[in-house]
Structure formats: structure tokens, C-alpha cells
Amino acid sequence: MTYPNAFSLEGKVALVTGASYGIGFALASALAEAGAIIAFNDVNEEFLAKGVAANKEAGIDARGYIADVTDEAAVQKLVADVEKDLGTIDILVNNAGIIKRVPMHEMDVKDFRQVIDIDLTAPFIVAKAVIPGMMKKGGGKIINICSMMSELGRETVSAYAAAKGGLKMLTRNIASEYGAFNIQCNGIGPGYVETPQTAPLRVPGHPFDSFIRAKTPAGRWGTTDDLKGPAVFLASSASDFVNGHILYVDGGILAYIGKQP
Numbered sequence: 353m354t355y356p357n358a359f360s361l362e363g364k365v366a367l368v369t370g371a372s373y374g375i376g377f378a379l380a381s382a383l384a385e386a387g388a389i390i391a392f393n394d395v396n397e398e399f400l401a402k403g404v405a406a407n408k409e410a411g412i413d414a415r416g417y418i419a420d421v422t423d424e425a426a427v428q429k430l431v432a433d434v435e436k437d438l439g440t441i442d443i444l445v446n447n448a449g450i451i452k453r454v455p456m457h458e459m460d461v462k463d464f465r466q467v468i469d470i471d472l473t474a475p476f477i478v479a480k481a482v483i484p485g486m487m488k489k490g491g492g493k494i495i496n497i498c499s500m501m502s503e504l505g506r507e508t509v510s511a512y513a514a515a516k517g518g519l520k521m522l523t524r525n526i527a528s529e530y531g532a533f534n535i536q537c538n539g540i541g542p543g544y545v546e547t548p549q550t551a552p553l554r555v556p557g558h559p560f561d562s563f564i565r566a567k568t569p570a571g572r573w574g575t576t577d578d579l580k581g582p583a584v585f586l587a588s589s590a591s592d593f594v595n596g597h598i599l600y601v602d603g604g605i606l607a608y609i610g611k612q613p
Contacts, residue, residue, distance in 0.1 A: 358590040362387035362607040365438045366587065368561060369393055369421050370448030371414075372403030373522070374547045375497065378576030379445055379583045381410060386584045391434045392420065399578060421448050421474035424481075431481040440485045443587045445495045446475035446519075447527060454500040464511040471515035472522070483535065491534030491588045496523045498539035500602050520598055527596030535593045539587045545574040545600025567610055570603030 361383055371380040371392035385599060388466050390407070392414060394400040398414045409415035419430035421544045434441060439518050449471045452463050475496055486492030501513040502520035519539070528535035544564045546554065554573060565571055587592050600606055 359588045359589055360387050360582065364388045364442040364463060364587070365434070365440065366443035366447040366448055367391045367393075367434055367441050367478075367482065368447055368457065369474070370413070372399040373472070374549070375542065375576055376447040376547060377403065377406060378579060379447060380407070380414060381412060382442065382580035382583050383404075383445075384412040384414065385580075386588070388587070389438050391417065391438055391450075393417045393419040395420045397434070399581075400526060400575055401508065404597075414610070419468070422469045424477050427474075427477050428479050429592055431478075431485070435485060436550075440489050440531075441482045441487070442489070443491075443493045444478060444480055444482045445497070447483070447497045448474060449497065451509065451512045453508040455508055459511065464514075467511035468515050468518075471512065472518045474521060479522075479537070480509055483530060486535050487526055487530070487533045487593075492536075493591075494523075494526060494535065495538040495583060495586050496520075496539045498523065498598050500539045500541050500543055500600060500606060502539070502541060503600075504600065523598065526598040531595050534592075536586075536591060538591065538594060538596065539598040540579060540582055540586065541598050541600040541602065542579060543568065543574050543600070543605050545576060545579070547576070567608065568603040568605050569608050574603055575602060588594065594607070 367497045368376055368380040368389040370376045372394045380392055381392050404416045417430050419426045452467055479494055496519050499516040499527050502516040505513055523537050523539045579601055582601050
């Protein structure tokens with residue numbers, strides 16, 4: 353295989369969870385641009401319809417499905433439907449997730465469990481559902497969206513950090529357990545990214561905006577485009593000997609102690 357062709361996803365079937373908007377939509381778009389056939393899910397019909405429309409507007413023929421990734425029966429049906437409609441899943445991107453910013457001592461246990469359920473248990477459920485097909489086909493790629501909070505702690509994100517730390521270790525364990533089946537499982541750890549959800553924090557002069565820019569060697573927030581290349585790399589044969597790795601796309605935050613006051 354020639355070097356450029358190593359990054360081609362032509363004919364590959366990719367399932368991207370929670371890809372109706374934001375980071376998930378950008379990742380699905382990148383895989384599609386590299387040639388992949390895209391399937392995605394959402395638990396909300398309105399968001400699913402918007403996601404289908406956005407893909408169509410971008411020239412991507414993506415197939416959308418309603419499914420709750422925390423419901424094992426629903427996920428098994430989702431995977432069966434995708435396999436029936438498009439073929440065996442070659443690439444899984446576990447992107448669906450939530451965050452609840454609440455001081456730990458004020459957080460209800462039910463809210464903590466909800467974050468763990470969506471951000472950690474769901475990737476287990478979806479990976480469990482796609483792995484048998486990958487084993488039978490002779491290989492596959494699993495990409496878990498792990499976040500910098502798999503390495504760092506911060507105020508008000510105890511549940512999110514716990515879930516993403518667990519997802520980092522689940523990533524490594526899938527790599528360990530299924531590497532012999534030519535299945536590579538890696539993670540992407542986005543830094544602080546420009547999305548509609550972070551827009552209020554990115555207003556010039558906002559203390560958090562100033563904090564992030566000062567803490568990032570690149571001196572800026574990341575964009576969803578910054579995540580596209582890493583996703584295509586980890587989904588392609590170019591990464592066939594990369595397994596159990598978390599690729600942090602953070603502008604250098606994790607490498608940087610910060611400027612002296």
C-alpha cells in the first residue's frame with residue numbers, strides 16, 4: 353500500500369455515536385471525507401433529524417438511527433441495523449457524552465451515576481456490540497473520545513474526570529484483549545475546543561478564556577477541524593501498529609506548566 357492510500361477509508365463502515373452536532377459531527381465528516389460510509393445515532397429525534405440535514409448539506413450521505421447508548425438492547429439493535437443496512441462496522445467512534453459541572457460535595461449520586469453511565473458504561477456497551485463483527489471480519493478500529501480530564505482534575509468535574517479516566521483504561525484494556533484479532537483501540541483526548549457549548553466562555557475578556565489561552569502553548573482554543581486529522585489517522589491502516597494509545601489534541605496544555613506569574 354502506498355503512503356497516501358494508507359489514510360484512505362474508502363468503503364469502510366463507520367459508526368459515530370452522538371454525531372448530530374459538535375465534535376461528533378466533525379469527526380463523522382472527516383471520516384466521510386476520507387471515504388467512509390457513515391452511520392450515527394442520537395437519543396433525540398429532533399437532534400437526529402438536524403444531524404441528517406447537516407450531513408446532507410455537507411454532501412455526506414450519512415444514515416441516522418435513534419438509539420440510547422446506555423441501553424444494551426437498543427445498542428444491539430442499532431449495530432444489527434447498521435450491519436443490515438451498510439455492512440459490518442469497521443470503525444467505531446465512541447463520542448457520545450455529557451458533563452455536569454457541580455462541586456463534588458453538592459453533586460447528587462444519581463447525577464454522578466448518569467455521567468458514568470453515558471461517558472464510560474456506554475462505550476463499553478457499544479464496543480462490546482461491535483467487537484464480534486470485527487473479530488469475524490479480521491480487524492477493526494475503535495476510537496474513544498477520552499478528554500484531557502482522563503489525565504487532569506479540575507473543580508466541579510469529578511464525575512466527568514472519573515468517567516474519562518476509566519475510559520482511558522478501558523481503551524487500553526480493549527487494545528490488550530483484542531489486539532491479537534487485528535483490532536486497534538485508541539483514544540483522542542481533545543483540549544478546550546470551540547463549540548456552541550463553550551461559546552459563552554470564549555468571549556474576549558472572560559476570565560476562563562484568558563486562563564485557557566495562557567495555559568495553552570498554542571495560545572488559542574482548539575477547533576473541531578483540529579480533531580479531524582487525528583481521527584482519520586486512528587481510523588485508517590496508517591495506525592495499524594498503534595494500539596492502546598491516547599492522542600491528546602490539546603495545543604500542548606498537558607506538556608506545559610504555564611508562565612511564571
